Amino acid sequence: MRGVTSEGGRLLIDGEPQLVLAGEIHYFRVPREQWADRLDALVEAGCNTVASYIPWLLHELPDGSLDVTGATRPDRDVAAFIDLCAERGLWFFARPGPFVMAELMNEGIPYRIYREHPELVPVGWDGVRTPSRTLDYLNPVFLAEVRRWYATVLPLIASRTVGNGGNVIALQLDNEIGMLAWVTNSPDLTPHLLADFRRWVLFRYAEPSVRYPVALADDAAWAAAVRSPQEAWAGALRVDLALFMRHRFARYVAELRSMAEVFGVRGVPFVINIHGTEAGGGEPFPIGISQLVQTYAGVPGMISGSDHYVGELTLQSTPDLYLMNAFQAAVNDPDQPLTSVEFEAGSGDYGDGMDTLVDPATVDLKTRLFVAQGNRLINWYLFAGGHNRPLDEPVGNGIDRIAFTGERHGFAAPVDPEGRRGQTYAATARAGRVMRTMAPWLAAMRPEPDNLQLGLVLDAYATEYHHPGSAVMTAVVDDLRRHRGAGPRRALTRSALLLGHQFGAVWLEREAPRPDAVLLLSSGQYLDGPVQRRLVDFVTAGGRLLLLGRVPCFDLAGEPCTVLADALGVRGLTFVTGADQYFPTVSAHAWAAPWPQTRVGWLEHIDPGAGTVLLSDQDGRPCGAEVSLGAGRVVLFAAELPSNLELFGRALNRLGATSRLSLHSPVPGVFGLTGADDRGQRLIHLINITGHSPEVRVGWDGSEPRALTLPPRTGVMLPRNLITPLGVIESADAELAEVRADRLSFGPGLAGAASEIRLRGPRPLVTGGELSGDGDTWVIRGRGPVSLQAECSR
Structure with a gap:
């Protein structure tokens, strides 16, 4: 087709x-x-x-x-x-x-559009004209x-x-x-958009005047309420404006698509x-x-x-x-x-x-x-x-x-x-x-994630609009920015990747994590109730959660919400940040130890309830714990931890995270991923972002790791069971450089002085290497680029 x-x-x-x-x-x-x-x-x-x-x-x-x-x-x-x-x-x-x-x-x-249609040019907070050249898309x-x-x-x-x-x-x-x-x-915030927003609010909420106690039918009052919000509804407005704009952008794109289809695309x-x-x-x-x-x-x-x-x-x-x-x-x-x-x-x-x-x-x-x-x-x-x-x-x-x-x-x-x-x-x-x-x-080929998922709380990124004069909006946005995604100092993502884990993400507002997954999540004080409930249900049913950040205690509008904390029996107490001549530090306990006392940018003292203390500050006050909930477990690190392979490796092992790709590098900065297709063909992707040439040990699915030396700032794709015109490349520690109907060429090998290629198929002619084997499986070893050619093309 x-x-x-x-x-x-x-x-x-x-x-x-x-x-x-x-x-x-x-x-x-x-x-x-x-x-x-x-x-x-x-x-x-x-x-x-x-x-x-x-x-x-x-x-x-x-x-x-x-x-x-x-x-x-x-x-x-x-x-x-x-x-x-x-x-x-x-x-x-x-x-x-x-x-x-x-x-x-x-x-x-x-x-011309700006000259002839000034009504399209928006104003923003407090009625100030927007500094960009944006326009009212849906006008x-x-x-x-x-x-x-x-x-x-x-x-x-x-x-x-x-x-x-x-x-x-x-x-x-x-x-x-x-x-x-x-x-x-x-x-x-043009008049046209404000009218559209009001219709959205009236449709969405059964009691909109409770959420926005203003004269909703009065255009001027409504405009003032949105452009210069009072603190009583600022938290709700920040959430609603982001959700409404998602809906409005979708309508705009639908209009453009409809036009494109009308004109034949x-x-x-x-x-x-x-x-x-x-x-x-x-x-x-x-x-x-x-x-x-x-x-x-x-x-x-x-x-x-x-x-x-x-x-x-x-x-x-x-x-x-x-x-x-x-x-x-x-x-x-x-x-x-x-x-x-x-x-x-x-x-x-x-x-x-x-x-x-x-x-x-x-x-x-x-x-x-x-x-x-x-x-x-x-x-x-x-x-x-x-x-x-x-x-x-x-x-x-x-x-x-x-x-x-x-x-x-x-x-x-x-x-x-x-x-x-x-x-x-x-x-x-x-x-x-x-x-x-x-x-x-x-x-x-598709990526092959391990039993690890990174939690996406999409609403934590709805921070594009916040009135600079609103303390409520600012507090929520600052907290979300500090804690979302990969976590403080990118510790979750960086640590997992350097440990050789491959993982995807799960959109927590839409779906629960995989039942067999270890969930990585960074969160601050603000996390909506439905997401907190989904996390509780996930862990109770046997899920495992590594939570980095503060104990959630509010929803995204700033209203109290302690669903997760109540289920875990954990409470956040005081929040401590580094300041002039004060350097907060944490020490590890239980299975998290030994780990040297480490300085952090901030920490939150917690009451761990019945949980096991894993981290504490220099005065022994807890800021990390392991908590059981139903059939599952939660490891909570309430501190701005650095990426540390020892500590995070122990936590992931404790929670049952596994990795099919074995990757060990003496230099941080080597990343490994794999992809496979429906026929079992696979590529192992190795990427060395550093200026070093580390000897890396790489294994797949329990195989004996091979020692490979990666040149600085290079990447390779190593074949596994790759079907080619000359046969099946069972494995190779060199990258394919050329593929023809009668010829395969490989770049330099990575295994010390010699490369090794294992090919299943007819006996090939070899240039740049030595051939051994019999039957239909051949081993080719070479000290530089190697070419294989079909005998019939000689």
Whole structure:
């Protein structure tokens, strides 16, 4: 069947699983006569897809007319660019907005919209105009303008979808929806939105006037109550506004999708781009998931993609990226694949000032991590730079170009604005070629999590709006930010990963953890009642919980809620933080000992009830305990602990966590993951993010571990039972470099001076190694790259 679908987390094009490796090239920033050169560089780098924004701002002329055919400028011919991609054998991923960001003026919206429709421009807290260029998405006036844009651009895309014999495989609806309001903490509180919000409140609550004791029917009173909330309802408003905006964003996306389908776009997935990384960290990424979850989760024909900028892979950013993928997968339905539609590539020097120079190996290491976690589409952003041409009509803003980055754009990209291959191109191309070689297996493999799950409390990330003058809102948001996700200092995720565990996540507002799972959860004081009840039921039935953080005692609106504490018989007492000349420390007891007295940033004294004390401060006051509940157990660490493999390893062992992948490295920074398909083919992914060359011991499912030496800043995919044209690779401690119908080539081995490859099949011809064995199982050992060739092709 022609078209693009998803099934079991795989992306199928014309019915076949595919790994889509794309590069973002902005046709509108590259002269038309140079398009072919940029596409050739992309093909050379191993990519099979081109992605590009299609900016409304660029295609609308000063008189309001639209040109997408190149009638006024050659680089406005969208169809010609898509067709040129097809000529190069490349699929196309279309991103027509209406918002596109990409450092464009107004985020890609024409200036005319703001001039002619000032009612679309929101105000936020206290009626102050929003500092960003966001608009009221669902205002009928804006939707009418979007429909006019879509009516012009989408038919030419629709006629080129895969189902119609073309090369367009996906269409993104808008871009980073809700991001502008989040980063400015300025909700879009237009009169139109406030009226919509009031209808939502009246429908949701049986007694809305109790929740909001104001004259709800009075527009002015209602506007004041939301824009400048009193403390009596501030906690409730923070929760309601986030939930309402989820619902509103879903309605907005449904409107865009309906328009796209009316204009002929069918048979390809609609993509939602999730924003959320900030200042080189991925901790806030799930804010984007929280905002946009209802736009795609469980919605047929919709998929989501991550958008991340964290620089190099480090011991901080690696757990962040892993968590992003795990949480995104937890929200997806079983058929929806993971994708990354803005996957950071290049040198990281976004200011063109030689402020940053990312290790060229970074893009390879990140790509390996993402495909190991099941990503099926990766779009390297930005792959090729270009130039920002002048606006057709100057606006007097000091630059008068289509973007605010100056004349040149994409200085950090592997291909620079002038088309030269930059400092990271060679490394990027090597990564692309490896992925292209392994794509037939990667496209069908799924991650293999252990009996470990990370708890996602999505509402803990609904922190995008809080009035800066509200003590209630601020207290809740500060607590959630400190404790959610991977936990303080990323201790949960980092420790589990470095111990060799593979794990997914479970969305606790929607479902309970697996009965056999050990649940990792970080929580502060604020945790909603239904989630607390779900945790109690899980543990009572035999579940095991490692809880890092404070004892929950409030719901997310700030109301008392002690369901979990009551069940455990544990109480939080005093909260202690480090201060000038005061250094809180903890010591371990019972099975958690021995562990040296360790300084922490904060701790909470607890009354452990009938539990066993595991941690205490220097005065012997408990701040950690093990508690039995029904058939299950809870280990509570109420302190800001560092990632420590000894302490967290004991806790996980105590709770019964197991790992099929045995991974031991003397240097922290080696990560291992596995993926397998329905036929038992498997890849062991090893990623060394450090500058060291540690000897790592790696074993699988009880096998005798092998000692492998990983070069600095490298990754490998080691085959297990991989079906190839020459036979089944039972195991190899070297990565496949080339696969042909009559030939297999391997890179250098990792097992000391010699590599070992075990092949089941006809006797091969060997170059670069020695062959032994008989029957149909062969062992090949070599000291460098090894090639195997079918005898019949000699």
